Amino acid sequence: MYRDISIVFSGAAGQGVKTITTALLHVLKKCGYNIFSCTEYMSRIRGGTNTTEIRITEKKRQAYVHHIDMLFALSPHSVEHLQKRISSNTFIFAEKERFGDQWATNFIDTPLSKFALETGSLVFSNIVAAGVAFGIFGIPIEIFTDYLHEQFAAKGDEIVAKNRAAAKLGYDFGKHIAADKGIMPLVNIATESPDTLLMDGSTALGIGAIAAGCNFISSYPMSPGTGLLTFLASRTKSFGIVVDQAEDEIAAINAGLGASYAGAKAIVTTSGGGFDLMQEGVSLAGMIETPLVIHIGQRPGPATGLPTRTEQGDLNLALHSGHGDFTKAIFSPGTLEELIETMQRAFNLAQEYQIPVFILTDQYLLDSISTIHRTKVQRLPIETFIIKTAPTYQRYAFSDNGISPRGIPGYGEGIVRVDSDEHDENGLITENFGVREQMVNKRLTRQLSLRGAALLPTLIGPVNQAKRVVIAWGSNHGVLEEALDILSDNTFAGLHFSQVYPLNPIVKSLCENKTLIVMENNATGQFADLITLETGKPIAHRILKFTGEPFSVEEVVDALKEIDHE
Amino acid sequence: MYRDISIVFSGAAGQGVKTITTALLHVLKKCGYNIFSCTEYMSRIRGGTNTTEIRITEKKRQAYVHHIDMLFALSPHSVEHLQKRISSNTFIFAEKERFGDQWATNFIDTPLSKFALETGSLVFSNIVAAGVAFGIFGIPIEIFTDYLHEQFAAKGDEIVAKNRAAAKLGYDFGKHIAADKGIMPLVNIATESPDTLLMDGSTALGIGAIAAGCNFISSYPMSPGTGLLTFLASRTKSFGIVVDQAEDEIAAINAGLGASYAGAKAIVTTSGGGFDLMQEGVSLAGMIETPLVIHIGQRPGPATGLPTRTEQGDLNLALHSGHGDFTKAIFSPGTLEELIETMQRAFNLAQEYQIPVFILTDQYLLDSISTIHRTKVQRLPIETFIIKTAPTYQRYAFSDNGISPRGIPGYGEGIVRVDSDEHDENGLITENFGVREQMVNKRLTRQLSLRGAALLPTLIGPVNQAKRVVIAWGSNHGVLEEALDILSDNTFAGLHFSQVYPLNPIVKSLCENKTLIVMENNATGQFADLITLETGKPIAHRILKFTGEPFSVEEVVDALKEIDHE
Amino acid sequence: MNKTATPFDMPQGTDVAWCPGCGNHMLLQAMKSALHELGIDRNNVVIVSGIGQAAKSPQYLNANMFNGLHGRSLPAALGIKLSNRNLVVIVESGDGDMYGEGGNHFLHAIRRNFDVTVIVHNNMVYGLTKGQASPTSQRGMATPVQVNGVMLEPFNPLAVALALNVPFAARAYAGDVERTKSIIMQAITFKGFSIVDVFQPCVVFNKLNTYQWFRENTTYLPENYKPDNRGAALELLFQTEKLPLGIFYSNEKRDLYEDLINIGTTPLYQHDQPDENAFQHMIDAFL
């Protein structure tokens, strides 16, 4: 009797893994199950192997697990690809006729094509597959057929009827297999209110941006940063967002800065390689003190690397991006809530401090689907800080905190000059050494208050008592939480950072007299180094993964246990 | 009686400061004086104020001093510009008729134009000025007139004669003033062998590159990186160097990598802003394991900043450049000897380890002129590491130290594939997680031996005994040496790093139980942070300067004294 | 040189970093007069530039200024225009800035056809970095990098622009302030992407293309020339003897990007709060 189940669908690109899992997720959500889904796919449009894991859990979980309870293998390749995750407890559903030689006797022959053809066409295979899954779980078929009705109503009654028929064939087969193999139905662990929203990370980011008043995006497509661009593009009309697909990343960031100079709330989105090209623009943002939000969807590098996989390798890159010394902030959300909230925070901070602000995510986080309660969609007040200029306006007037009132061209009677060269208070070029020094200090002074305002990490477990603290950032929020929960060892606690730079001074005290363990998805431990630099504390252990896959709950548990035994 | 004198020439761009100082330096070198010269200029072609300091010293010195013993002010602006460096001990030579209102009674009226016109034309003013200087120093005029003969012989006897006449007028005036003002002639502190070479930093870099067998440069002009490009361009013929001025920095680095792939010894040169644009290329170098030397002539940022000034602000930028984790090395020479040597080392290391290697210099170092004894021009054996490929050749064959034999296309029977995507041993695209992990490790393993082979810092003074160690890198070698010498306090010693990354493990032991003081030309202390990260040692004091000027000997002495009093 | 005072003059005593005799001084005068004669409110103009001698122009012109990165003026100008289409956006750039480092933006900004005026100070050399070849440098010119003379085919900016269907293409000569001013005025008035490539003598680094050279090697398009034929304009631009000056092509029929993407006349800074109903509606779609 499953209280926590992992079902994996895997097949070639174009085989419809996405259709099946979307249907499943919607229906499961409607039933009030806690669901989480993550996906890994190849850098190709057809063929290869794409895999999606759906977890149905009693507690709300937001992490990838390695083990597979049920596998729907749509292609022989997928079994090969997932070999390491398959155990003797894994039920493997596959279609014998597709597998030929590669058929194994413990597979459950699932005649998707046959049922689909019976319904009228092969296109129904995916609905059959979803039907099978529902049959096995023992979830009432009506909820699924209602969903199908909703989806296909526009296409006419016949289509709806056929989909229902396909679903029914699959469903009955599933029920039959469940009985046959002794698979117990999913107990009712459906504790979630139906008032939740189902979405992936990119969507949450987009919602956050819109909530922040974002009205300009210029970007060049690059996985996994593109999702945010398409999300905003599809909302152009409702929210009056200007969307421009740039000719390259350099154009994107310079257009973003031009827009921001003129008063827009601008964002750019990209990934590591595209971001490399934006660095001079980041430096310009620092110099002209113009707000900009930069989203980096991380993926494994160097160079093109693994374009559709996940990694957390761009922290140092963002932190030290752009030549010269100036102020930055970096957010690293790990849940839908955090994605929505930190995006708004990023916009507000960028406006208030007139600096470039980064959001670091990764493929795993952006493509993972989960739920958030409608009421948990945080709305921060939108702050703008634009003033109407007086005739004597000076864009870079000196001030105590380093920040000058922000004027924009065409609003007020002042002239607004921004300059990539070192400049005076008017924004005009200067080579005066004294002014230079003051301007450098002006650009750095704000770092102090920014530090004080930095988000505190989320405490996971008894941080005060525990002697070991496991530190994670970004997408590793869920996996750390779950691993610590499973470990249930009071000597361990966790800290999750959804802002990685600057670090609030309180972080230092949190780390006092602890054995620090940092887990992150890169090869060297970039955040580990940053913690040391910012707090002076050494890092005792680094748990690093850089295969292109996210951490699984199991391997984090194992890694922590190993530390425990040392 | 001067044993150490600082003479400063200052005027508008186009007024000939360079002509005067070049003449002086050549003649002084011929006389065997120890000379050092540094220059600061505005980002404009005509007008403004350009200033060159020439030091004649008893000991060999390679540092800027703040105080001015003698100032030749060719324009009123220059006095204004240099006000802070002028004291009651400064003799100011200027032409009354040029100064009008701005004339001060303590100036020495020096009728350069009048003498020049007497000789025939205003163009001789610069020669007159040089003559005045020689007259004051009491250096025999013949050495100067011989130099003029050499320079102008090709232009005919009349020109030579006129130049001599101009020189004589100036010289006599200088002698007269010296006598009048009680300026003592320069004692004979000429201890240098005449067998020295006189050159600036860019030249030394270029000589190093040629000595290393460099045969390809592709770059886009950017101060102060351009000097290396023009030096190599002017040697195209003698050394068969392919020189291509790229359309932008992105093209430059990608052309460099293409060339290196095909077997060339390639270099690119730029400054921080241009380097920002090269970052994706650096990442590619890391991924395809292709050697490349990258010269960054640093200048003050962010953005365009102060284009013709000096700073050491790009260390973090270089260190963390390019997305993804891979191996790099960074050199930071501080003297002519080090420039020549580390450039060769950079090429050899790049070839041996198949990695991008950086040379960080700055405007101050590149434009400073000094001497190096002919025999001190180090020549390292040129190493290449290219193999003739066999039919079964695999570009990324796994090996213990992570380095695979390097084949190039068209040499041997193998096929040579390099790939920006994650790849297998053949260089073909892969998405296999296991191979990915092995390849990341392959690219990082070599870091270990690279660390062991890292250059040790130069010890200045009694490092073992001293309780305080002052750390400098790059262009601050000379100023640290001189400041410690002047301080002559046994509790202080110095370390100069001409390689800043990776740090040799021995560095840690050098820092054991010392109060560490780091001096550098940037606003945050980038190398200070790196020392802490690499050695675990905290930095007690940071001496930072970021006005766009180099450190002066005086201010370093003062800063160290202040620490002493704490 | 016609030096009438204009509201675009900088305060007296402003230090101008250009060399005496540089063509930029005249071009600046032409620019200021053009803006003045068009009666444009200086609070409503943004001059966008990159880096170079040319790109310093807005430092000497009293209006809003975005003096950005080398080569990147066009994307910045695009961002500005799309955020507030009420602003008059003018780009001032050098031949290296626009056609070298900025070449890709040149191509794709033209494709967009947003309303911007691009003035390129084409001195056929990199001035600020001391005399290397620029994309428009003529064959044979020796420089510190091109020691054996320039060998590349000179970039033909207006031909490329026309190949991309630019709606307005003109060439001027800075030595002729009056006609340059008039061409600039027409370019600014033109709705859409207008480019004016201005021959600008650099008296220090370009000893080949001097005032005299330009006078001898240029000629204005005939009075009766009709700038409505792309093919004919291209033929004139392939001409290498007497380089024609004037407006080669002008065609206001191409749609403006601002209209196509339907940005309203309200500047973005005035609607930076999302519509609350739309927001709830969007959210609810994920229920």
Next chain:
Amino acid sequence: MNKTATPFDMPQGTDVAWCPGCGNHMLLQAMKSALHELGIDRNNVVIVSGIGQAAKSPQYLNANMFNGLHGRSLPAALGIKLSNRNLVVIVESGDGDMYGEGGNHFLHAIRRNFDVTVIVHNNMVYGLTKGQASPTSQRGMATPVQVNGVMLEPFNPLAVALALNVPFAARAYAGDVERTKSIIMQAITFKGFSIVDVFQPCVVFNKLNTYQWFRENTTYLPENYKPDNRGAALELLFQTEKLPLGIFYSNEKRDLYEDLINIGTTPLYQHDQPDENAFQHMIDAFL
């Protein structure tokens, strides 16, 4: 499709990541046959590419490969050619790779006229990143980013190339393997910068420009067409009804960059030690 075995075939069982039915398969076949029929030694060819579906081509062709960064194939090709002019250097790129991200290099590589053959797989869409507009996308095509359809003027690559005085410009259609092969052969044989823009159907993301569309909307240049007139070629390229295929322009009279800068035939890897006399001589000049 003519699938003769060639020395450029990859080992049996090599996984090809393109979609079934994609035009790239045919173009690959044309490439391999062209190289084979020209009798080129595969050890002597370097295929350079960027990133995209098109840019994967060299992964499936058994020769030396430099599969570099998105948009950056041309500079890499330049570096390779200048370091060893004995190598046959071919670039395979997509429309986004070459004309979008790589636009600036496209301009300036043509100006250099080094000996390289550039094959652009022009599917008028970004394939690998899932269907956004590319510079050559036709107006009106809706995509996930261009939700209201593409609005920009499509990039006219060969017109731009000709404006830059490219010496060889051709267009092919991947659906016609034989004639594409023959055009590619002529491009490779041509000494200088040769570009072949190949219409390549993307069966997944471009539902507008399908095989059928290309068949209906293209036509070969007449048999008697003489590719020696730049103006005439441009007129043909401005044509928007039936898009002509074939060699628009071919002119071997332009000097090669390799000759102009006088690099010898000895590859650079063979002279990577400085001449000792020259070195001493250089040093002594600073005495």
